[in-house]
Amino acid sequence: MHLLFATSIVPDGALASGYEIANAAIIAALRRAGARVTVIGFTWPGKAAADPENTVVLGAIDVRTESASALQKLAWVGKATLSGLTFASVKLRAVSEDEVQAALEQAGPFDGYVLNSVQFAGAFEKLFEDKPSIFVAHNVEHLSARENAAAAGGIFQRLLFRREARLLKIVEERLCRRARFVFTLAEEDRAALGVASDDRSAVLPLVTGATAPARNGPRRIDCDAALIGTWTWQPNRIGLDWFLGRVVPHLRPGFRIRIAGHMPSGVTSAHPGVEFVGRVPDARAFVRGAAVIPLISTAGSGVQLKTIETFELGLPSVATSRSLRGIDHRPDNCIVTDDPAGFARALEAAAADIKDVDGGAFHRQQVKALDVAIRHGLEKLGAVRQEVLA
Missing domain, CATH: 3.40.50.2000 (Glycogen Phosphorylase B;)
Structure with a gap:
């Protein structure tokens, strides 16, 4: 089974954030289950894909709001308003739908898609409707945006987060409805996304690396x-x-x-x-x-x-x-x-x-449960693929 793993930022091996650590763990588990995985997305500026032979890079982009200039932030807000996209997704519209489609055709054919979080999938949603998909919900993004709005200090930021929450709820509901299976990273997120049934979703227990961290003698306490x-x-x-x-x-x-x-x-x-x-x-x-x-x-x-x-x-x-x-x-x-x-x-x-x-026992439990969940999701995706072929 050949899967396209569609994500905002492709793995570069640095594992500098929780998002990148989670992506590496999920991709590794998909490959342990026997799937061929091709990753598509952007790199950070100055970074290269860790696995270039199995990665389609759409370009380099910095999507961090805090490091963007005031002019760039205003451009993103304006583009989001005009397009009806979320602020998070419009940042990824650095390339056109036609360019992404051409990249997909060159890298394919694929048996299905793994839509990794809502940002990239929301930016190019229509391109992933032709084949069965799995949606990976790292968070319930609309609830996070709602909490961010409540905690925001300024009226503009509060209104922006409220807009994000409203649009993200719509996109998340649509991605979950279209997906053959949904992976979440926490049990309570399954119910929050309306996919609590075992036929519709599973939780992915995560690890930070392929092996448990080594214990190198007594610790020095600073x-x-x-x-x-x-x-x-x-x-x-x-x-x-x-x-x-x-x-x-x-x-x-x-x-x-x-x-x-x-x-x-x-x-x-x-x-x-x-x-x-x-x-x-x-x-x-x-x-x-x-x-x-x-x-x-x-x-x-x-x-x-x-x-x-x-x-x-x-x-x-x-x-x-x-x-x-x-x-x-x-x-x-x-x-x-x-x-x-x-x-x-x-x-x-x-x-x-x-x-x-x-900590080795905890790591082993996590890997075992992760592999079980991944296989369950791939079985659901494989079943719908067989239905389409029939």
């Missing part, structure tokens, strides 16, 4: 707690604001917290132990240097890849309940609480008595 993330992504920013504003004030002054990643303007903390360290050369080494990992998601949908990585590394953690969405197996050294004061107390207790576990 701080009490460490966080790393893409804080310019609004759901992550909402969690960070909750942590800094409601949890950190309950921590003793000597509690040391290091926060890595690009920080949006306006993020500060009066706590003397909080240090913003920016970009770090090795994210895994950075979190391994902390006594405990705070998992602080309070918004969004889908799965938290930072939670999965923490569990694979066997590190102690304190987590909100939203941080555990999409996770069936919680290690013994993970404490769950949504109470800010209780969260702070749990962090201090975990940092005072560090308890690492073997």
Whole structure:
């Protein structure tokens, strides 16, 4: 079975974000199940596809809103308004439908499509209606946009997110209706998308790599707690604001917290132990240097890849309940609480008595369940293909 994996950004091997980690895990699982997978999409500027022989690159593009100029943002808003597309999808209209169609014809024929998230599929939706498809919903995007609107500081941003939420709901419903099968990354997302039946959807448990991270002897502890993330992504920013504003004030002054990643303007903390360290050369080494990992998601949908990585590394953690969405197996050294004061107390207790576990068992469980779910979806796609051929 030859599948086209249609995605906004093709894998470049860097695995710099949760989205890219998830894509790599899903593509690898499809290939383990016996499918031939060709990926189509864009690269980041200056990056090359990790698997060029099985990748169709439509060009290089930077879709990050925070790094775009004011003129570029206005151009995207205007183009979205005129086209009726979402803001997220219109960024990918750097090439025409005819150019994408020509690329598909050159790379095909295909037995079916894997539409990876709503952005690329929404930008070129009509091109993927001629064959059966699987839709991969990384998040329930319209719910995330609704939460972003509620948290937005300015009226323009609030109106933009509300427009996104309205249009995304329509597109997500259409993609789910047309798809032969839907993969989500969290159990609750199946119901939120209206595809809770086992005949219509399955959850994909994810991993951050083909093998479990190696444990290289005892850890050197550099701080009490460490966080790393893409804080310019609004759901992550909402969690960070909750942590800094409601949890950190309950921590003793000597509690040391290091926060890595690009920080949006306006993020500060009066706590003397909080240090913003920016970009770090090795994210895994950075979190391994902390006594405990705070998992602080309070918004969004889908799965938290930072939670999965923490569990694979066997590190102690304190987590909100939203941080555990999409996770069936919680290690013994993970404490769950949504109470800010209780969260702070749990962090201090975990940092005072560090308890690492073997993350290999968690990784093996995730891979096994991922492969089962992928095979189930491919069986559904194969069944509809046989119906078409008959």
